[in-house]
Amino acid sequence: MSYHSLSDASAALRDGSVTSRELTDAALDRASKTEAELHAYLTLDHDGARQSADAADAAFAAGRDSGPFQGIPVAIKDNLVTRGIETTAASQILAGYIPPYDGTAVARLKAQGAVITGKTNLDEFAMGSSTENSAFGPTRNPWNTNRVPGGSSGGSAVAVAAGSALVGLGSDTGGSIRQPAALCGVVGMKPTYGLVSRYGLIAFASSLDQIGPITRTVEDSVAALETLAGHDPLDATSYRGDVPDFRVGFDDGVAGLTIGVVRQLSGEGFEAGVEAAFRRTVDLLSEAGARVVEVSLPSLDVSLSAYYLIAPAECSANLARFDGVRYGLRHDGPTVEEMMTATRADGFGPEVIRRILLGTYALSAGYYDAFYGQAQKVRTKVIQDFEAAYEQADVLVSPTAPTTAFEVGSKTQEPLSMYLSDICTIPSNLAGDPAISVPVGLDDAGLPIGFQVMAPALGEAVMFRVARAVERAVAFEQRPPMLEVWS
Numbered sequence: 001m002s003y004h005s006l007s008d009a010s011a012a013l014r015d016g017s018v019t020s021r022e023l024t025d026a027a028l029d030r031a032s033k034t035e036a037e038l039h040a041y042l043t044l045d046h047d048g049a050r051q052s053a054d055a056a057d058a059a060f061a062a063g064r065d066s067g068p069f070q071g072i073p074v075a076i077k078d079n080l081v082t083r084g085i086e087t088t089a090a091s092q093i094l095a096g097y098i099p100p101y102d103g104t105a106v107a108r109l110k111a112q113g114a115v116i117t118g119k120t121n122l123d124e125f126a127m128g129s130s131t132e133n134s135a136f137g138p139t140r141n142p143w144n145t146n147r148v149p150g151g152s153s154g155g156s157a158v159a160v161a162a163g164s165a166l167v168g169l170g171s172d173t174g175g176s177i178r179q180p181a182a183l184c185g186v187v188g189m190k191p192t193y194g195l196v197s198r199y200g201l202i203a204f205a206s207s208l209d210q211i212g213p214i215t216r217t218v219e220d221s222v223a224a225l226e227t228l229a230g231h232d233p234l235d236a237t238s239y240r241g242d243v244p245d246f247r248v249g250f251d252d253g254v255a256g257l258t259i260g261v262v263r264q265l266s267g268e269g270f271e272a273g274v275e276a277a278f279r280r281t282v283d284l285l286s287e288a289g290a291r292v293v294e295v296s297l298p299s300l301d302v303s304l305s306a307y308y309l310i311a312p313a314e315c316s317a318n319l320a321r322f323d324g325v326r327y328g329l330r331h332d333g334p335t336v337e338e339m340m341t342a343t344r345a346d347g348f349g350p351e352v353i354r355r356i357l358l359g360t361y362a363l364s365a366g367y368y369d370a371f372y373g374q375a376q377k378v379r380t381k382v383i384q385d386f387e388a389a390y391e392q393a394d395v396l397v398s399p400t401a402p403t404t405a406f407e408v409g410s411k412t413q414e415p416l417s418m419y420l421s422d423i424c425t426i427p428s429n430l431a432g433d434p435a436i437s438v439p440v441g442l443d444d445a446g447l448p449i450g451f452q453v454m455a456p457a458l459g460e461a462v463m464f465r466v467a468r469a470v471e472r473a474v475a476f477e478q479r480p481p482m483l484e485v486w487s
């Protein structure tokens with residue numbers, strides 16, 4: 001029962017074959033059997049979840065229907081503020097912070113009657129690719145608990161993969177939804193920049209951050225985005241136009257579409273199993289009637305460097321607010337400056353400090369042009385490369401990540417090799433475009449492989465259409481083998 005898709009669960013709730021209370025208890029029960037090993041959650045809200053479930057069941061009984069999330073257990077990444085539930089972004093500096101309001105994405109789910117199971121683990125302030133940078137201990141991959149789940153939204157991906165929630169919310173600045181989804185065998189999507197309000201998302205790099213869903217199916221990803229998307233007066237950067245219809249052509253398949261394989265995103269550095277599953281999937285799309293072409297994104301080799309200047313630069317400004325005065329942790333000192341220094345030195349973990357230092361340096365007088373200014377030029381070039389590629393193809397495809405889930409601890413001492421995990425996902429953030437990861441198989445070690453579909457801004461419909469075709473052609477149905485033991 002804890003492994004329904006959102007659409008199946010919604011249907012079952014409506015035909016009376018299941019109650020929200022049963023779904024919620026099943027998810028919480030799964031959590032109680034797996035959390036000691038997986039640590040997907042930082043906070044589980046048993047009481048709140050059961051209350052919401054009972055309220056949803058009462059609504060169904062009274063004939064009220066507020067939308068597809070009514071009665072559905074959803075896990076929220078802990079960098080999204082939740083009223084009355086501790087929100088830490090996995091940082092000591094926020095430990096004990098209980099927000100007085102809900103972020104808009106959370107509020108939109110609640111408005112439909114969603115059941116919030118709890119807050120999921122992440123790399124501190126969403127900085128990382130393995131969920132090992134959490135101040136509260138790592139999350140582990142349900143496919144193999146010696147492996148990382150990816151990151152930074154590793155907790156939400158694991159909750160969905162292990163059945164302790166039906167849907168998860170994540171945030172994606174450089175791949176943090178798609179890469180953990182790929183490593184955990186579930187679907188993760190990053191919408192077009194601005195399509196989902198970031199009000200109440202603890203900011204990492206504001207020109208890159210987006211909130212998006214982690215789900216078990218592409219259909220569920222569409223339903224989630226329909227719920228989340230739309231202008232929000234509380235987020236001036238949110239998109240003001242009409243939200244496009246994400247379902248145009250959804251089940252039409254790929255006949256007549258041109259699919260661009262990104263030349264730079266294969267070969268050296270890509271694991272053989274990943275590459276093979278990717279090629280197999282492209283062949284299936286071709287057999288299903290798509291025209292497959294090769295496209296080039298020449299600036300790709302410098303996009304990672306540009307990201308690791310732009311994101312730290314923005315984070316150095318965004319994290320200035322954690323000063324010991326307004327939120328969470330505070331170490332007193334004889335002067336304000338010493339209080340702030342003591343608080344920040346102790347409250348931030350090593351990766352966050354590394355990024356603040358890098359970003360502050362990149363923005364400092366005398367270096368700005370050489371670093372930040374240059375990175376912005378590369379960003380413009382990435383955007384132009386994508387524009388040129390979309391003249392040749394409707395969507396672009398690549399593996400979601402160069403490897404499958406790596407061993408816990410294997411990259412923590414080498415930031416650069418960790419950063420390389422995002423080589424395939426970062427370009428879409430730099431361009432502000434949507435992209436989705438769909439599971440397409442397992443490698444020889446039995447670890448999941450993700451296939452990424454990228455589309456131009458506001459091109460979610462064609463992205464979902466291709467992702468749906470991939471899902472149908474591949475029919476990936478495996479689940480973490482340990483689920484049998486944990487059920």
Ligand code: GLN
Nearest residue numbers: 126127128173174175176
């Ligand atoms: N792994 C990337 C980073 O560390 C992306 C993180 C994210 O998308 N939040 O910056």
